[in-house]
Amino acid sequence: MPELTSQAQRLTTALHLDGKRVRVEVCGELDLDTGERLRNCLHKALSDSVQGVELDLSGVSFCDCDALDILLSLRQRALKQGKTVVVRISGGAVDRLVTVTDPRAMFADSGADGQDTAARHTQDAEASVERDEDLRTEIAQLRRAMHTRPTIDLARGILMASFGLDSEDAWAVLVAVSQNTNTKLHSLAGSLVAAVKGDPLPEGVREQLSAAVAKVDSTAGTPQLR
Template sequence: MTSAGLTAHTVRLDALAIDARTEGRRALLAARGELVHGGTDTLGDALAALPPDITAVELDMAGVSFLDTTGLACLDLLTEYGRRRGARVTASGWRGQPRRVLELMGLDLTDPLHTGEAAAEGPAEPPVRTTSAVARERAEQLDVLRLEIAQLRQALDSRPVIDQARGVLMAAHGCTPDQAWEILRDASQHSNTKLHRIAAAIIASAAPDGPPPPEPLRSALRTAAARHLP
């Protein structure tokens, strides 16, 4: 089962996949890939396919490399499954960037669903979200994380354009990849222009009858090349 999340991005990401097996009345799920928008559908399909007599669901998250903030809805989905079925549900094995998201949310890394002991007494209840000072601080940290994720996505989308622009500069100046990168970065800083915009202008100018970059960019590129080339 796979998620179609983020197919609009130019960089192909690892779609979420969930492998499931059962041992008696216990279901063992192993997630791998990226838990982003659309991942709840994949998890929902995996849960729906489980036998009706399942009393425990253990989700191993060790194979998940990236967790978007929308992917946190999977925790609510698991909790709701446990509540409806009266089953004990756990999600463990968090590491890397997904682990950091849980830490910023102030969730227990060993039992983020807060169902470890409750399931033995009855259906699990959704985790309590407080409005304490600590919770507000976590919310502010999560906003910062959202910004970092958005910047990472933009960087991933821009990378192919930047690599092509470096190739154009290498051919034009006979320079190394590192020197081409320094020229781009320097021109971006001194012209106050986003790196991917400069890269796009360079690529467009390299095409037959392509338009030259605007004069401010040409000036910034000439100055940067003089700085970084022997």
């Protein structure tokens, strides 16, 4: 199979035939906006494969619950066809999401050649139904939280501009401050946006923000958010 590359805003995918499996390299951001393009790409890869799909997600810079939902649906589709879906390489953004939902075992290679017997496929499919339902419940909860995403994304952009952070470091700072101040992420994001407009941040939040930024960026003279 010749290399097939498709591009959308913030997403690039490449398909490669690797023996009886199709290897898919994914780069960019996986979210609601790019989800349909990703779904179509993975369905094509599965259809073109004999044994299944191998995923290289090391180039993914952002991943939300919609992407995980797509992967779970792909796995179920593969099981019905007697195929497998294996995540060969992940990355920081993907690892953060699966740390919450812990579906790693579902996408692990179960054999030397990546192919299960028919009996193993059937057993795996039956045993995974309950776990899949639990994961979908967690995904639904995460999706509800996405209604606050515009504010969170804006706050992340503020941190990137104010402290010279990249996208991942800005996200890490938000999460750290949220945890250390026992503040919901969307509430913290709202406070940061309000701070830019002139409302002062609570002292405790300011202290934790400075500490979190210092942890991810040791550059001297990092500006303080006013």
